[in-house]
Amino acid sequence: MSRQLTVRLADDLVEFIDRRVRRGAATSRAAVIAAAVERECRLEIARRDAEILAGARTGDDLDDLAAYAARAELTDLR
Numbered sequence: 194m195s196r197q198l199t200v201r202l203a204d205d206l207v208e209f210i211d212r213r214v215r216r217g218a219a220t221s222r223a224a225v226i227a228a229a230v231e232r233e234c235r236l237e238i239a240r241r242d243a244e245i246l247a248g249a250r251t252g253d254d255l256d257d258l259a260a261y262a263a264r265a266e267l268t269d270l271r
Contacts, residue, residue: 200226 202210210225219225 210219210222213219213225214222219228
C-alpha cells in the first residue's frame with residue numbers, strides 16, 4: 194500500500210533530486226525521497242540499537258583471550 198503526500202522542498206533539494214533522476218540513479222522523484230526516508234529509518238534503528246548495546250555490558254567468554262592477545266608479542270611461527 195502507498196499513500197500520496199504533498200511536500201514543499203527548497204529549490205536546491207529539488208534540483209538535487211532531479212539530477213539523480215536524470216543520471217539514472219533513481220527512477221523517479223518519489224524513489225529518491227522514499228530511499229532517503231528509508232535510510233533515515235535505518236539510521237534511527239541503528240542509533241537505538243547502539244544505545245541499547247552501550248548500556249548492556251555483558252562479559253564474553255573471549256574477553257580474557259582478547260586481552261591476552263592484545264598484550265602478546267608476535268613471534269615467528271615457522
